[in-house]
Amino acid sequence: MAGELLNEIMRAIGVQAFNFDFHDTATRLKDFILREKYFVFVAFNEDAKAVGFVSLSESYALYAEGSFGTIPELYVRPEYRSKKVGFRLLEQAKFFSKSHGWKRVEVTTPPLPQFDKTLAFYEREGFAITGGCKLKISF
Numbered sequence: 001m002a003g004e005l006l007n008e009i010m011r012a013i014g015v016q017a018f019n020f021d022f023h024d025t026a027t028r029l030k031d032f033i034l035r036e037k038y039f040v041f042v043a044f045n046e047d048a049k050a051v052g053f054v055s056l057s058e059s060y061a062l063y064a065e066g067s068f069g070t071i072p073e074l075y076v077r078p079e080y081r082s083k084k085v086g087f088r089l090l091e092q093a094k095f096f097s098k099s100h101g102w103k104r105v106e107v108t109t110p111p112l113p114q115f116d117k118t119l120a121f122y123e124r125e126g127f128a129i130t131g132g133c134k135l136k137i138s139f
Contacts, residue, residue, distance in 0.1 A: 001053055002029075005075035012114040032057075041092045043076070043085045052076035054089040056096060059106070069097040069105040090125050108134045 002025055006018040013124040017040045032038030054074040060067050071093060076085045109118045111133060122128075 001050060001075050001077070002073060005073055008075075008109075013112065024074065039096060039097070041089055043080075043089055045080070051080040052085045052089055054093045056093055056105075058100070058102070061139065064104055067100075069093070069100070069102040069103055071105060071107040074107070086121060087125065106130075110134075 003020045003022060006020050010017055028092075029040075033040065037057060039056045041054050041056075042050050045051045052075055055072050056068055056069050057072060059070045074086065074089060076089070079099070093105065105127075107122060107127060109115050109122065111119075119129075
């Protein structure tokens with residue numbers, strides 16, 4: 001589903017912003033989970049098919065007064081959107097975050113019109129815009 005998420009983002013923005021290789025991603029995922037650097041919650045339908053997931057990682061910052069959670073990915077397959085799957089995934093993420101003593105959880109969504117629904121979803125779930133744009137440099 002991570003590949004589905006990245007492909008959907010790239011189609012929306014019209015830019016090849018990510019390189020996705022299934023094998024490399026699966027290997028990285030296993031490593032992150034084994035080292036407890038990355039936590040994943042998966043939603044399943046009544047046929048036990050995965051229909052969505054949310055991932056969390058721990059971050060640190062002085063402005064956040066220590067450790068906090070970051071949601072690097074949240075994805076729900078299109079046919080399951082507007083069916084409370086994303087809501088339930090975020091509820092689990094919030095519960096997990098509180099149980100780890102994180103004072104906040106941050107998520108980034110592109111400030112583009114193509115992602116207005118995504119932004120509205122997070123705002124409905126209690127997230128507030130804190131400003132800034134996410135930037136990167138690749139090496």
